[in-house]
Amino acid sequence: MRSVAYVVAILAAAGIMYFIATSPDQRAADQVADTTEHHTASVSAAGSVSADAAIEDVSAESIVPEAEVKTASLTMNVPEMHCPFACYPSVKKNLEERDDVMAVELAPQKEEGVIDNPQVIVTYKEGFDAEQAIAMLEAAGFAGSTVVDQ
Known part of the structure; x- marks a missing residue:
């Protein structure tokens, strides 16, 4: 009977190790590496740009300020908005779906994990209409x- 428990424990440990080894961060890094390799290979196949220049080109595009x-x-x-675990994320998601809203933050609370001040601070761009946001x-039920x- 003890050997069955050991086998189950070993299988569980192996499964945990597998999931840790293939964490989302690692998969995302692998996808970025694959995309960069694909981009570099296609540019090199064309024969017009070196691999280093292609990588610099991609990096320059991501640094250009708006x-x-x-x-x-x-x-x-x-x-x-009564709770920080369901209500606040819903309010934040609904407001941030708007193109003219840049960020939504929960106003300071007296106690962590409880909403005793049901206010949010909305950072917005020009053209923001508060009445539309309220609607x-x-x-959404708020x-x-x-x-x-203001």
């Missing part, structure tokens, strides 16, 4: 939301 965007922030009161939250500070 045009300067004017941002501002406002505080919204969301009285139906969007209301449609009725009674208002702008507290």
Whole structure:
């Protein structure tokens, strides 16, 4: 009977080691490496650009800054936001789906893990319409939301 328990423990350990070895971070790194190799190989096959130049080209594209965007922030009161584990992520997701919203943060709370101040700080770009954002939250089940500070 003890040998059966040992076999099960060994199989469980092997499974855990496999999942740790193939963590999402590693898979993402492998995909980036594969993409870079594919890009480099296709450029080299064309014979016009060296591998180093292709990698520098890809790196330069990711570093180029966007045009300067004017941002501002406002505080919204969301009285139906009761918990930081389901309600706040839903509010954050709904607001950040908008193109004119850059970030949504939970206002400071007195106690961690509990929402005692149901407010979020919204950082937005020009053209943000608070009334549309409030309507969007209301449609998601967060009725009674208002702008507290702009």
